[in-house]
Amino acid sequence: MKCRSCGSENPEGKKFCGDCGKDLAEASAGREEEPGRKCSACGRSIDMETNACPYCGHWVKRSMF
Numbered sequence: 001m002k003c004r005s006c007g008s009e010n011p012e013g014k015k016f017c018g019d020c021g022k023d024l025a026e027a028s029a030g031r032e033e034e035p036g037r038k039c040s041a042c043g044r045s046i047d048m049e050t051n052a053c054p055y056c057g058h059w060v061k062r063s064m065f
Contacts, residue, residue, distance in 0.1 A: 007044075007054040 001010045001024060003017040010017055010024060017024055036045045041058035052059050 001012055001014065002008070003010055003020060003022060003024060005022040006017060006020040008017055008019040015024060016022065036048060037060075038044065039046050039053040039056060039058055039060060042053060042056040044053065044055045046053050046055075046060065050060065
């Protein structure tokens with residue numbers, strides 16, 4: 001199971017991410033609905049607040065708006 005907060009892989013059945021500690025159920029709930037944006041290097045969906053892609057490490061500039 002992939003953590004929606006940090007992108008780390010976690011074994012099925014776990015409740016919390018082994019890397020960031022976020023609740024895996026909470027991190028995945030509702031995140032699919034958010035428009036978000038995509039990393040220009042790897043194409044994966046990333047949070048609006050992030051400065052670097054959590055999947056490939058590519059620097060992404062946050063929008064000022």
